Amino acid sequence: MQEPSVNTSATTSRAVRLESFGGPEVLNIREVPAPQAGSGQIRVRVTAAGLNPMDWFMTSDADTATRFGLSLPSGFGTDYAGVVDQVGHGVTGFAAGDRVFGGALSRAVADYVVIDVAGTIAAGGDAHHTPDGVDDRTAATLAIAGCTAAAALAVVNPGPGDTLLIGGAGGGVGVFAVQLARLAGARVIGTGSATSADALRALGAEPVAYGDGLADRLRALAPTGVTAAIDLFGTDTVRAARELGVPDERITTIAAQVDGITPANGANAAPGAIEEIARLVAAGRLRVPIAASFPVERIRAAVELQAGRHVHGKVVIDL
Structure with missing residues (x-):
């Protein structure tokens, strides 16, 4: 079993937050307490977050948000990639320093995200090892x-x-x-x-x-x-x-x-489907065109571009 590792150097985290539901204009960067990994969890220092239509659709109005189990204040974005920097008690298969990617429903655009290693994208988040040869921007587009x-x-x-x-x-x-x-x-x-x-x-x-x-x-x-x-x-x-x-x-x-x-x-994707896709990317058999990347400070512009539905490829936020 992986011994718990704790990085306490970070006490705050930048995170995109919504205090009301709506369009890109309601997205703001806030300083929040850095989340801490508990039992069965890992904390990931996020380096890139990929955008999807579901991100802005889910947060467009209160009724839609409720259908997805979201409440205010809410985070934003689901796809992420980064590096494990905390490992909680009982975790196996992950160690501090591992490169990982996955999904964490409506909370990925943040410096840190805590993931339940036995969870799902919608409940607790999920994490997969990023293969060598796949950069973080690309890995951050894979999950959804x-x-x-x-x-x-x-x-x-x-x-x-x-x-x-x-x-x-x-x-x-x-x-x-x-x-x-x-x-x-x-x-x-x-x-x-x-x-x-x-x-x-x-x-x-x-x-x-x-x-x-x-x-x-x-x-x-x-x-x-x-x-x-x-x-x-x-x-x-x-x-x-x-x-x-x-x-x-x-x-x-x-x-x-x-x-x-x-x-x-x-x-409902078959078990192992996302790992196979990552392997195909690493082998050069599947490519992911990155249409645009934005620093997190330009989150509103990134969402406006992605929501226009005329982008040929993926839009990524750099953190």
């Missing part, structure tokens, strides 16, 4: 988007011989879904704007413009048909897939509920 992509692919199970349609393929989850589907041997067609076409091609997808007439454009691009579909944005891709005869059991969504369609949730 990687788990969500893995869960979506598990629903539709693409493989050689499949033509997979991914709606919103240029976003944070799409970055992972496209590449994982290609690694599984599927042909991938990704919807996006005209400005995202080159980024989609770089990931291995064939770009197609979203919007009215999508089904007709898909018929021209894939005359032999589309066999599976993942809608990462809303329901337009679901409608097009159904129009092309894709069976409901091979369609999934992450941001909408559609009768007859099984939704995907990153919390």
